[in-house]
Amino acid sequence: LVDKKLKWVDLGENKDFYLPRVEWTKDPDVLTYQWESRDQKKLVMRAVTWPSMAQEELLSEKSDTWLNLHDDLKFLKDKKRFLWASERDGFKHLYLYSIDGTPIRQLTRGEWVVDEVEHIDEEEGVVYFTGRKDTPLESHLYSVPLAGGDVKKLTSRAGFHDITFSKKGNNYVDLFSTVNSPPQVSLHNPTGERITWLLENKVDENHPLYPYLTDWIEPEFGSFLTSDEARLYYRLYKPKDFDPETKYPVIVYLYGGPGAQRVTNSWGRHFSQYMAQQGYVVFTLDNRGSYNRGKAFEEPIYHAMGTVEVADQVEGVKFLRTFPWVDPDRVGVHGSSYGGYMTIMTMFKEPEYFKAGVAGAPVTDWTLYDTHYTERYLGDPAEPGEVYKKSSVFDYAEGLKGPLLIYHGMADDNVLFKNSTKLYKLLQDNNTPFYVMDYPGKKHRFSGKTTSMHRLNMIRNFFDLHFGIKRKA
Template sequence: MKKNWMSLLLASLPLVLSSTAAQASSLPGGTEPLTIERMYASPALAGSSPRGLKLSPDGKRVTYLAGRKDNQHLYDLWQMDVATGKQSLLIDADKLEAGELSDEEKARRERQRIYGQGIMEYFWSKDGEAILIPAAGQLYYYSVADNKVKLLATGEGFATDARLSPKGHFVSFVREQNLYVLDLKTQDITALTTDGGGAIKNAMAEFVAQEEMGRMTGYWWAPDESAIAYTRIDESGVELVTRNEIYADGIKLTEQRYPYAGENNVKVELGVVTLKDKQVAWVDLGKDTDIYLPRVKWLPDSKHLSYQWQSRDQQALDLRVVAIDDIKNDKDLVKERSEAWVNLNDDLHFLKQQKAFIWASERDGFNHLYLIGLDGKVIRQLTSGDWAVDAVEYIDEKAGEVYFTGRKTKVTEKQLYRVALAGGKVESISQRSGMHSTVFADNKPVYLDYFSSLSQPPQVSLHDQSGKRLAWVEQNEVKKGHPLYDYFGLWQVPEFGELKAEDGQMLQYRLFKPTNFDANKQYPVVVRVYGGPHAQLVVNSWSHQDYFTQHLLQQGYIVYQLDNRGSAHRGTKFEYVIYKQLGEVEVNDQKVGVDHLRTLPYVDSGNIAIYGHSYGGYMALMSIFKAPDYFKAAISGAPVSDWSLYDTHYTERYMGNPTTNAEGYEASSVLPYVGGYESGLLMYHGMADDNVLFENSTRVYKALQDEGKLFQMIDYPGSKHSMRGEKVRVHLYRSLADFLDRELKGN
C-alpha cells in the first residue's frame, strides 16, 4: 500500500534537477562511533581551528587565538613568522588577571557570539608596534619592541568596547555609559562624555543595533585622531520589563529595556566630540526621530562623516555625508528603496585616490558592487548577474582592483574573486570547492584563507594576490593523531540537489545517508531546519552543528536539509516572498522537501521528524501544527511563538508594524494552529534567554495544556539562547536522540 501510494505521488512531484553525488560517501580514518559525550569534549573534534585571525599591518606575522588541547574554550594569542613559518605562543592568557565579566559585557558577548575564556579579542595598532587586549574589564598593552605586556591604568569600573586610536596614540573605551580616552604617552584619562547613566548611554550600541543590525559599537575615531563620532541613546521611552532569569539555585530578576514589535525604540543622536577641547557638535538627523542609525563611517580626509539613515519600516536607507565644519547640513549620496525591506551590509568603502566609494546594493535583485562618485552618481556597476556578492575583502587602489567573496560559482559555496575598478570580467582567485573566508593585510593584497568543506575541518593558509598558497598557518590534516581521525572513517558526505518551489523558484537541499547505507532498507528521517532569513544551511562547509547529524547517521537515520524561500544568498525575489506573513511559504517549501523524500524507496515515509532551533524552532512548531500529516514528530528549540514578543528591528523588517498588519501577525503566530497538533512534540528552552524570551515557550506550553494536548518539554536553568556549556549540550543531545528513537523507531 505504501509503495503504490508513493508511485502515484511521483507524477505530481517537483522534478529533482541535479545531484552532485550518486550516494553518500565516507572518508579515510578510523571507524570508532561518535558518541554524544565526545562531540563537544576537549580536544576539539575539528582539531586546531584558530580564530581571530589577523595579519600584522606590516604583513610579517600572522596572529590568531587558539584553544588549548586540554580546554578548547580557553584561548591564548599565538603568532606565526611569515618568512620562516615558525609558530610560537605570543601571549599566555594566564598572564592576564582573570575577573568576572560585567552583565553588560556578558550581554554584548552574547550578541557578538563570542564564547570562551582567556583572550577573546585583540587589536593591532596601525603601525604594527602594539597590540591592545581587553580581558574581563581590564585593558592590556603589548609592545612589540620590548615583547612585554602591561596592564593599563583605566581607573575603577569595567572598561568595555576598547580600541586603539588610528595612529596608536590613544586607547578609547566605554565605562559606566560614558566615553573615555587614555593618552598612552602621558597616561592621562579624559572623559569625553559625562551625562551617561540610567537611560542615557553614550558611545554604546543599543540592543537592536547589536542583535539585529550587526553594529556592536557606538563610537568611531576620525582617521587623524582629531575627533570621535559617537551615538547618544535615550532608552527612557522603551518599555522596562522585568525578566525572570531562572537558575538552578534561584531566580534573578533582570530589568531590561526591550523594544517589542510595534512599541517604542530608543531615541538616537549622533555627535562629534573633539579631543582638543571636548566640544560636541550634533548632526541633524531630521525631524523624524523614530528611525535607525545602522552605520557610521568617516571619510579618509577626517573632515567629513557619513552615516546611514534607516526608516522605521526599513523600506528606506539613505547614505548621508556631513562636513564637520557645517555639521547641520547633510548631503544624500545614495537612496535605497524597497517595497519590502532594504538589507543592511558593511560594504561602504571610501577610496583615497579618487573621489568615489564602493557601495553594495540589491537594487537589481542581487547584492552587487557599485562604484559611485562623491556627487552620488553611479560611475559603473562592478559586478552583475543572478548571483550574490558576500562582502568586499580588500581594495587595491594602486592596482585598481577590488577583491570580494561571493556565490558566483555555486550558491552553496563562497569563493574569493577579483574585479577591476575600471570594470570588466570577474576573475576567480580561490580554487577549492567549499567556503573561503579571507583576512587581508592592510597595505598589500596578501591574505589569509580560512577554508573548510564538508570533508575538511577548517584550514588556514597564507596566499598571494593570485591565490597561490605561500604557507600553511594550520593545515589541520585529518590523519593519525588528529582528534577526528578515529571517527572519520564513518563520516558521511551528503548528496546535493534541487527542487522546484510552488512559484517555480529552485530550492537547494542536501541529504545525508546513514552509515552502512543499504538501498534495500527503509530509514527514518530527521529534517534539520532553520528556515529564517539571513541564513543558509545547505552549504559545502564544516560546522560543529553537523556533529549531531553524524551521530544520527550512525544510529540509522537519514538527515535532510532544505533551504526554503526567505533564506539567504538567492536574491530579493527568493527572500521577499515571506514579507508580512512568516511561516507560510517556508512551511510549504519544507513540505516540498518531504514530498521528494516520500518518492525515495529507502525512506520510511511514516517516520519523518523535523528539528530546529530559534527560527528553526519556530519552523518545527509551525510544521507539526500546520502539517501533521507530513511530520510524525518535531523538536523545537528556543522558538519564537508569537512575533509580537520579539524585537522591533528584526520583526518589523519582515512583518511590518503590528498596528498596520495585525492579520499578518495573527497568521504568523504558532498559537492559532495549536489545534492542528496531534502528537510527537518536544520543546526545550534556556530559562535565562534574553534574545528569544522564555515566555515564547511558556505560551505554547499553556496553549497545549489548555487543549489537552500531550507533549514534552526540557527547560535549562541559567542557559541563554545558544545553549552553551559542555554539560548542557551533552544532556540536550542525549535527550533529543532518546526522543527521536522513541518517536521514530519505537525504542
C-alpha cells in the first residue's frame, strides 16, 4: 500500500485448479492460500511472504476419492503454531502444527467427527470445538488441551448446540434446539454454566406453538444394520392416536446426498410433522453418502451416484415392512433437490418398494449441475467412461410403474429448470404418464407463504389420491 504496487502470487503454470481459501497469518507480512487440484484429490497450503513473495509449503492433503473443504484453519497469536482439521484417519479431527508446517500433535481422535473450531484460549491452552463424539445425531461443545489430553464435554442438554464465542472468549452464546423444542438462546461461561437466558422461548400459553401442542407428534429415533452390516440412523413419525392394528400409508421423506444430514435431534423441517398429522407414517433415513459419519460412510457414492443411496433406502423400506402396521402397497417417497433426484431414482429403479413419488426440483442430468460439486463425486465429464450417464436418471425411466409428480421452480438458478424439462420430454416420448406442477418465477427454495401452502397441500393431495385416502371437505 505504501508504494501502491500490485504483486501477483505465482500459482504455477497449471491453470486448471481451484483457490478455495486465502487467509492471513498473525504475521501481517505472511499470507496463506490453499491450492486444490481440479479433481479435488489434492490440497496444498502455502505461505507467501511480503515483499519477497517467497513461498513455502506448509502442508498437503491427498485422497483417493475427494477432499472435503473446511474453515478450521486457525493461526495462533504466538505466531508459532496453527490449528488444522483433517480427515486423514477417516474422520474429521484437529491437528496442531508448527508455523513452518511441522506436525506437533493430533488433538482429537476416534470414530466421530469434529464439526468446527469455536474458540482457542491460548492463555489457558484450550481449544473449544463442536462435534459428534457422543452421537452423530447431536452437536455438542467440547474442549481439549492444546498440549494434548482428554476431550471434555461442556454442553449437557441432549440436542443441537450452535455455539458462538465472544471475541475475548470469556463467554459464549448457545443456540439450542431439539426435534420437539424450538430454538432457545442462552449465555454461558467457558465451563458450560449458563449465565442467563437471552431468549428462553418457553412454550407456555403465550407461545405461538402452544395451541398446536395437542396435535404435536414426537418422533422416534433409531438405527438398524443393513444386509452388508452398515448402521443407518432413522427418524420415524407415527400418526396421532396410533393403532398398531391398523395398516398405515408411509411417506419416505429423504434427501440422501453428500454434505448433508437429515436425521438429527434438532428443530426444523416440519413436513414430516405435517404429514404425520395427516395420518401418514413418515420415515427419514440417512443413507451412505450422507455427512457426519466419516469418509468410509460417505465414499461409496464416488463415481456412483444413485446406487448405494437407493439401495440403502430400499433397506429402509424392508426394515419398515417388518412392522405389521406398515402397508407395503402404500409406500410413497418425497424429496427436493438431491431428494428430488433420489425420488426419481427410487421410483425408476425400485418400483417394488416405492409405489408413488413426488420429486421437487430434481437433478436429472449431472452435466447440468455445479461443476465443483459434481466433479468432486463423479469426476471430470470429459474423461472417458459412462459415470455421468449411469448417475443420471434417463437410462432408468422405463422402470417407472407408479404415479410420479415432478414440481420445479421455473427461475431455479441452482438446479436448472432444464433438468425437469429434459425428463418431461423423455417421458412424453416414451408415452409414460406423469404429473407436473411448475412454479413461475420461483427459485430453488420455493419461498413465500402462499407457495409453501400450495406445495404442501399439493403433495398431501397427491398421496391421498393415489393411496385411496378420502378427507372431509
